[in-house]
Amino acid sequence: MRSTSLTTCPLLLSSPLLSSPLLSSPLLSSGLQGCRRFHSSAVNYSSMLLEADSERLYVGARGAAFALNASDISASSALTIEWEASHEEKSRCLLKGKDNKTECFNHIRFLQRFNSTHLYMCGTNAFSPLCAYVDEERFVISSQPEEGKDKCPYSPTTGYTALIIDQQMYSASQYDFRSFPDIRRNSPSPTLKTEDAPTRWLNEADFVGSALVRESFGSDGGDDDKIYFFFTEKSQEQTTTYSHSRVARVARVCKGDRGGLLTLQKRWTSFLKTRLTCSLPEYDFHFNMLRSVFVTPGDTPQDTRFYGIFGLEWKNVKASAVCRFSLSEVQEAFQGPYMENQDSGSKWKEYTGKIPNPRPGTCITDALRARGINVSTSLPDDVLDFVRRHPLMSRQVQPSDGRPLLFRRTTDYTRMAVRVFEGLDGQMYHILYMGTDDGWLHKAVEVNGKLHIIEELQLFEDPQPVNSLLISEKQMSVYVGSPTAVVQLPLSSCRRYTSCYDCIFSRDPDCGWDGAECVDVMTHSNRSTLIQDIQHGSMGCKQAQNGTRSVRVGDDALLQCELSSNLATPVWTREGSEVQGYDLNSGFRRGTDGLLIIEARQDQSGTYTCHSLENNVRVAIVSYNVTVRLDLPPPPPVEPDRDSFVVYLSLITILGGLCVVLTVVLVYVGFCLRVGQRGKYSLRAHRGSAHMELQTISSHCNGNGLCNGVAKMHNGGLEDGGLLQIVPGEAYTSPSREPPPPECDFPSGLSATLPSVLRRMHGNSYVLLRQSDSENTSPLCHSFSEELNKILEKRKHTLLLPRPDESSV
Template sequence: MTGSYLYLRAAADEKPQDTNSGFFPPLFITLKDSNTKSMAAGFPFRMPLDLDVTPRLTVLSSGLQGCRRFGSSAVNYSTMLLEADSERLYVGARGAAFALNASDISASSALTIRWEASAEQKLQCLLKGKDNKTECFNHIRLLQRFNSTHLYMCGTHAFRPLCAYIHEKTFVMSSQPEEGRDKCPYGPMTGYTALIIDQQIYTASQYDFWSYPDIRRNPPSPALKTEDAPTRWLNEADFVGSALVRESFGSSTGDDDKIYFFFTEKSQEQTTTYSHSRVARVARVCKGDRGGHLTLQKRWTSFLKTRLTCSLPEYDFHFNMLRSVFVMHGLTPQDTLFYGIFGLEWKNVKASAVCRFSLSEVQEAFQGPYMENQDSGSNWKEYVGKIPDPRPGTCITDSLRAKGINISTSLPDDVLDFVRRHPLMSQQVQPVDRRPLLFRRTTDYTRMAALVVQGLDKQMYHVLYMGTDEGWLHKAVDIKGQLHVIEELQLFEKPEPVNNILLSTNQMSVYIGSPSGVVQLPLSDCGRYTSCYDCIFARDPHCAWNGVKCVVVMTQSNRSTLIQDIQYGRKGCENTGYDVVQRSRSVRVGDDVLLQCELSSNLATPFWTLDGSEVQGYDLNSGFRTGTDGLLIIEARQDQSGLYICHAVENNVKVAVVTFNVTISLDLPPPPPTEQTHNLFATVPPPPEPPSSDGARPLLLLSPRNMEAMYLSLITVLGGLCVVLTVVLAYVGFCLRTGQRGKYSLRAAAAAYPSSKRGSRCRKQHRNSSHMELKTVSSHCNGICNGVSKLHNGDIQDGGFLQIVPGEGQTSMNNEPPPPAPPLPPTPQHTSPECEFPNGLSATLPSVLRRMNGNSYVLLRQSDSENTSPLSHSFSEELNRILEKRKRTQLLPRPDESSV
């Protein structure tokens, strides 16, 4: 296939570069051709690199600056209302509502309303089969301003919704709770949205156990709802948001204000190109709708809905689940934008996309063709028949008033009947950019808020704050239709979802509601950027460099000298200085050296130079390895000495981060030994180095590393001997205290061994019972000492096994304790050159650890004789002989570190 290329990656053996945007396991294959669409084998799918954006900075909860928190015994802080005039933040939680100081939510001036469900109501909720740990409580779902003096609050009240008015100044309920089943859902997790407009309550939810989802307007104006027969207007809808757009403002046609509802519902369209079980929708109703006179009585006459698409058609992936929406109001109603968070329909896959829609395109869809369903089934097709006049679903305008239609009840029945059967529009609403602004794998965004910030270049930038299901806040800026994620902030040490986000330009704060409490953060922490380049690379519209530090632009009266580059993030710092960390390293030849270089930006890549030349750290024979944590010098050579500089490359700009002056020498003096080491080996001179075959002396034969390994081996031997000696002495002491048969002795080998030409050096005579002897023989004697293995008197039947036999001492006739054992005499040392170990360690070292088939055993002797063997040697002499023997038998230039 011409022009094809194959992507093959096994994620089982590779760690993703970014945990937040890593591959899904285990294998991903994409085959692409210029004449065909990409085909993905399984999941994950390959996305354009400019969409799968990585946050530039990652800030943990311990590094948050200016963070304030509020919490109480209540949980599930899901409803928030911010009023700039009163500087209050109203919060609704489970069983309580709070009025917080918006400038500092952690202040002690918080006002509280406790509103718990009664024990009787909780019991009735439990009898209905609901969960008494989550559902059978009063969850506040609505908290909004009702008029100039009162707020309105509704709660689930253990599956019996109630509502109440709250006096704003005193923050107490001004009346007894009233019935709320038509204004509030029964459960805390049911999809729900509500608006209070001119003291009229507009809600959308599923209000009862058996009822269908519904969009309602409650009294005192005429109560309206959606139709459910013969054509169901809402099909298992899950509402996520709503918004009022005052389209009558400055309207030349006398149009009415609209209320837009956003939700996900079961699909009604079936086309030849795709089929999805659930789709995202936007619906609208007119604020002045009064219902029909006979047809659609107490029903909406202006209800229309259409589909919101957030997809990548070239990859055949559609994000159908709408999770959250934020309305960005413009200078005019036509400038209104809708930002939506979308997810995939698959519940076991975490992914999110952000799409942006314009109100003008939504209006255009509602002016397009209708869909119809003739057989009341699921096969909806585009309607091609005659459309009655006036156009069904429109609001009352000046042209209708000129015809005598001043209210919806005056609309003709044929128009109302058409609306009743054709609520769905055929034209879908595409994103403004015709693709998502952002796509994030392994991330589920839950809520979003946005604001407009003017940059120093006089352009207006949309800054988005998006919360995740694991308690992270992502801040991003929209640059030319692409989101640049400035930072990700960890809000909580333990993961928990973000329930709500509110922004305040007056307080310069963002407020986040969660199950455990409320968090207040500054809109931007410009002080986090310590250099000009760091401030510019962030591309944060709130921040700029003033020549000394990164500052908040809104706090600066003189902005003429500020530096900011949001469009490209790389200009303006060419003539500014910055500090570079300087370090020195001295190592010896053959060592592996790691030069650490930690980059604060997740978007930066390291670039290393040695004396001004680039370090090639990817060639297997280069002697270098480069990684995200630094540069590794493998088996350092002298020609690798020099000045190493680590640069951070971001937006095609190199910035020096740290320098290393590395000196690599043949050998370095070892660190001064401790007093214990000095006393132990003070008399041991270093052994001479044997010449090599060509007459040259190897430099690393007895290097400090080799000596250190040998010393550690000897110390291990001596430590093992001490352990064995302690066990033997403890056992002997136990035998001496037994007292039933008097003294006991450990008999060792036979009195005589078979003679051989080399066996006499391994033979030990059995002495009288007044002393004891514990004897073992090394297998390295190669059979010379095999006479030990047999004993005619039955004391020891096999070499290496010990037997305790009664001694000749008499049993004491009284209860006096036995006399204490005499002190141990000096241990005699015997040499046995014929039984030396292959590695050069002699069997005659005092307390030496011997080996047989991988098991260790020792030669211990206790005797009442003060005589010592004439063959005994001092410890230093014996150690010298060991080293000399080791020198002649060592074959490798350095010891095997794994064996050491």
């Protein structure tokens, strides 16, 4: 049995957004209110189907499908179908060179309703696709799975889209990993597909979505319904304007297409495609990678809108744009000039020759029926041959208003869903929910050709992409699928706005201010009492909060102003005039938490007001009546606390003791270092001796103040117990005097300069006091014992300094 976990969502804080020319600001969220979460041992929740009537949410994952309670996906009534690939299929997948950790599983890529009693789902099945019918009531596979290689892609990551329309399945993908991309009608007969010779209709296409538009509804000319497919493919146009290797496309086929009789047999006779453009010329950004599409139907087919998420072709640059297109503009492009490719090795150019009649690529209409052409198999061969060689249209589809609704830096949107809602002003607003590649959900509203971001919510603690997104008006919920879980959120969370300003400035069509709190418009009984301003986000609230501040001359004063919107800019005014300059010389400094008055002067008195500026909308937040006075009473003295005094005294005593200890240690360390720095003679290891240790022993001091030490040479020639004596005396100080004699090698393995250079020393000198005498002394050197006796004899007549210099030993 597959384990499942049904939990509520933890509180996750939202983070600030980055600014952009077309971006408005969300309110910082305090958490995911009303959130529900479903996850199990399965992963990759990529397919979702919402059944509003049955209140079920069907979810397809890797190796399993689930039927969840749409009102609360965390309820314990979840049903499960386990559909894993067999061991033999996984073994064959490995032999194909596929990954046994990600690819050699049954990833459910398709899950839709087939009829009133059954669902239809398809899975990759370890690179051997299968499809099956599912009994909706019992939620079990009702028949033996059937071959799915023409309906489902082999790979879990291949671009794919599919629809079931009147029990006919229309799909688009690269099915076999060795095949070309294709748009197909799979069942029932006749099956159709796109052409791949002599002109390939699809060039490395990556599909992201499809939609049925009932264009026959209310049509005066008896037009046919059409299926639109959205994808990105390798560019074919020859143009000097764009140099991108891949471009976004929209293609369409007629629902009643039956293929040609001889030419284009079992091929589409109505296939046409054109380019979708989404760019910001002023930034030289051309968003040519289509990631997701959502279609919103209008009152008429011509009012249908397409919302698309576009990205850049450069993989190392994160940026997204949202563009909106109208169906009428797409229809005009399909009525425009064609492109042609006379030489298969060159780019496509606009066709300027004669166009056959009836117009190639059109659906069967009343005008054609009047000419005896009732089905596509009756179309003339010259028309079909023209369609075969001219699938691409020359006219590009431009976005509404000629530019994106939203341009977002450092964000990659992956999925989107759109709903239409009527605001309190009677206008219809399109509300967008957009998921990101790192697990965030952005809610936005379209206002005057731009998207205003209402809120930004973090759905998962660990970054992960949003794989699927659905909206339910009935359940008032948005459902998000990801690699690890499914999340259910309310369409709006108005109660997180705690003030009139927050509620109105959010410009959320779902929320209104009732005078005391921010409430959900859909659930409020009397809408006439609510305040809402979606167009501007600045009308309806009372005056800003007022406060009074008295400041003494020369003191600093902070006037606080906290903005809920993380992209709003604070603007300060004094007596209606904007406070200019924020450096130290101006007497003011603006910060994120307010305005600082520096060394207040009497001429800085007045009424200060903090405004929130965003999207050219200025709203007063808080006002201060500031008075700068000379005669403010000093603050009352603070009585000392006896217990605190004892604690402070103890701390001072302890710190004082530590200081004394540190002082002694430092004096000792400094004393030691000075010997090494002031010594005139060095003890050097002979023949690579490794280590020397010099240790002072106080018991070796004689009555004359001379101390002996123990010199130890490890791995050297110095015998243990060799003594080193520090002798106050005269040192060789003048370079003009007689140079020191050459160094002599002693049997001990040490080399030292002869002590005969110790003259007129006004400090301490270091002399080897006891070493083994040897007959092998260098002839250039006096006997060490003789030279030492001479020095000691001389020291009898030398006046020692009463206070010899300090020496570090």
